[in-house]
Amino acid sequence: MTLFYQKSVILNVVKDLFLIKKMAKIRPECNRMGLSLLKTAKSVILSETKELLCKKPAILASGNWTVEIIGKYSRLAGLTFFFSGINGEQSRTNGVKPMARRKITVVGAGNVGATTAFLAAYQQLGDIVLIDIVKGLAEGKALDMAQASSLCGYDCKITGTTDWSATADSDIVIITSGLPRKPGMSRDDLLAKNTDIVKSVTGQVVRYSLESFIIVVCNPLDAMTNAAAMISGFANNKVMGMAGVLDAARFAYFVSEKLGINPADVDCLLLGGHGDEMLPLPRFTTVGGKALTELLDEKTIEEIVQRTKMGGIEVVNLMGTSAFYAPAAGAVKMAKAIINDEKAMLPCCVYCDKEYDVGGYFVGVPAVLGAGGVEKVVELDLNETEKKELAVSVGHVKELVDKVREMI
Numbered sequence: 001m002t003l004f005y006q007k008s009v010i011l012n013v014v015k016d017l018f019l020i021k022k023m024a025k026i027r028p029e030c031n032r033m034g035l036s037l038l039k040t041a042k043s044v045i046l047s048e049t050k051e052l053l054c055k056k057p058a059i060l061a062s063g064n065w066t067v068e069i070i071g072k073y074s075r076l077a078g079l080t081f082f083f084s085g086i087n088g089e090q091s092r093t094n095g096v097k098p099m100a101r102r103k104i105t106v107v108g109a110g111n112v113g114a115t116t117a118f119l120a121a122y123q124q125l126g127d128i129v130l131i132d133i134v135k136g137l138a139e140g141k142a143l144d145m146a147q148a149s150s151l152c153g154y155d156c157k158i159t160g161t162t163d164w165s166a167t168a169d170s171d172i173v174i175i176t177s178g179l180p181r182k183p184g185m186s187r188d189d190l191l192a193k194n195t196d197i198v199k200s201v202t203g204q205v206v207r208y209s210l211e212s213f214i215i216v217v218c219n220p221l222d223a224m225t226n227a228a229a230m231i232s233g234f235a236n237n238k239v240m241g242m243a244g245v246l247d248a249a250r251f252a253y254f255v256s257e258k259l260g261i262n263p264a265d266v267d268c269l270l271l272g273g274h275g276d277e278m279l280p281l282p283r284f285t286t287v288g289g290k291a292l293t294e295l296l297d298e299k300t301i302e303e304i305v306q307r308t309k310m311g312g313i314e315v316v317n318l319m320g321t322s323a324f325y326a327p328a329a330g331a332v333k334m335a336k337a338i339i340n341d342e343k344a345m346l347p348c349c350v351y352c353d354k355e356y357d358v359g360g361y362f363v364g365v366p367a368v369l370g371a372g373g374v375e376k377v378v379e380l381d382l383n384e385t386e387k388k389e390l391a392v393s394v395g396h397v398k399e400l401v402d403k404v405r406e407m408i
């Protein structure tokens with residue numbers, strides 16, 4: 001509420017500034033007068049937005065807050081020229097709005113987080129902020145990645161920090177902070193601890209990046225995505241979880257191994273929660289337009305389906321902790337689809353109400369991701385068996401979400 005009010009105040013000031021701009025056009029020789037009016041406008045903005053600024057310690061801490069706030073709203077009104085004048089600089093953009101780089105925050109600089117940051121940098125998705133609670137960890141990894149810039153050919157800014165103010169105004173926040181599984185553990189065993197972490201992290205996202213998209217990665221994935229949505233209060237299209245892309249990639253890889261083809265040529269779909277009840281869909285999986293069911297026998301398909309469902313624990317049992325290369329690649333694929341407005345159909349954990357009769361929870365379904373975040377949920381024509389299996393998987397997600405509700 002307060003924020004809307006303050007925005008409207010600022011926009012009124014900006015309207016006044018338009019008048020000043022007009023006047024300066026008519027009488028450009030009135031430079032001094034224009035400047036004094038602008039200074040007045042500046043002080044109005046400063047006093048009127050005091051409360052807003054209190055909520056933005058990032059900007060305050062930068063010591064450059066007048067410029068930040070004015071810059072932000074002046075760009076709205078195309079007034080870059082005037083404000084660069086106020087700060088005693090010549091406009092370098094000559095009135096042309098510079099193209100801003102995207103800002104991606106990766107929370108958690110562990111295995112998944114650091115790999116996500118590296119892949120996002122490698123694909124030049126934007127400037128990266130890597131944040132962790134362990135002092136030095138994110139800083140060290142970010143510095144290491146930055147030092148690889150000339151070798152890898154990326155030139156984005158990579159910052160490592162423990163300070164949330166550095167994440168301010170991120171476009172996308174990828175939450176990987178959370179305990180990973182150890183052998184013998186299920187994803188659900190992480191529920192209590194990771195709910196705490198998601199709670200505190202999402203609070204910071206709201207504080208510093210109110211306009212961002214959130215991609216949740218930590219487990220149990222569906223429950224943590226629901227938690228991030230509940231805590232943030234963000235619109236449903238702005239919160240999503242990464243698991244389906246990973247599970248589909250695993251499925252595609254196992255199929256490609258059997259058929260001796262490129263995994264990228266396997267188009268996979270799957271539904272449901274990121275757990276043992278996930279639902280890989282052989283009927284909707286195609287290779288060169290042919291359904292998998294025409295290419296492999298039932299027994300082989302069942303083996304692949306089971307191996308996909310157990311894809312996570314297979315890796316955990318081999319190396320003692322959860323996978324991170326493929327999960328990070330999945331998170332980056334989703335971020336890229338949003339940043340580049342790809343309208344890519346990807347299986348991910350998104351809000352479904354009437355869709356698939358879910359009834360208002362975030363669960364894994366195919367969705368179209370683009371500049372608007374989750375732009376559409378794609379409904380498949382499921383048969384009775386698939387519907388029943390999906391209902392079991394969604395039921396399990398609901399049970400976990402109910403527990404999460406009690407914890408937050």
Ligand SMILES: NC(=O)c1ccc[n+]([C@@H]2O[C@H](COP(=O)([O-])OP(=O)(O)OC[C@H]3O[C@@H](n4cnc5c(N)ncnc54)[C@H](O)[C@@H]3O)[C@@H](O)[C@H]2O)c1
Nearest residue numbers: 108110111112132133177178179180217218219242243327
């Ligand atoms: N969705 C998926 O498909 C998928 C796949 C693999 C792993 N995961 C999950 O991702 C999470 C991370 O896995 P990992 O292997 O990178 O674990 P990790 O232990 O290597 O890294 C987690 C990092 O989070 C940090 N952290 C903890 N609390 C924090 C907080 N409040 N703020 C900032 N940072 C904080 C830790 O210090 C640690 O560095 C786990 O929950 C794991 O189960 C999900």
